[in-house]
Amino acid sequence: xxxxxxxxxxxxxxxxxxxxxxxxxxxxxxxxxxxxxxxxxxxxxxxxxxxxxxxxxxxxxxxxxxxxxxx
Numbered sequence: 365x366x367x368x369x370x371x372x373x374x375x376x377x378x379x380x381x382x383x384x385x386x387x388x389x390x391x392x393x394x395x396x397x398x399x400x401x402x403x404x405x406x407x408x409x410x411x412x413x414x415x416x417x418x419x420x421x422x423x424x425x426x427x428x429x430x431x432x433x434x435x
Contacts, residue, residue: 371401 371389378385384405391401398411
C-alpha cells in the first residue's frame, strides 16, 4: 500500500467497509502539480494539481461522469 502518513486526509469514498476504500488527500509538501492525491484499495495513487481536480469536479457536477457510476 502507498505511504499516506504525511498526507492530510480530505475524504473517504465508500467507507462502509474495512477494505481500504479510495481516499482523497492533500500533500502540502508536493509540487503544486502533484498536490492532490487520490489513493485506491489496490495500493495505487493518482497525483494531480488543484486545477486538474477542479476540472474533474466540474465534469462531475455537470453530470458528464454519471454513466461511470453505473458501469
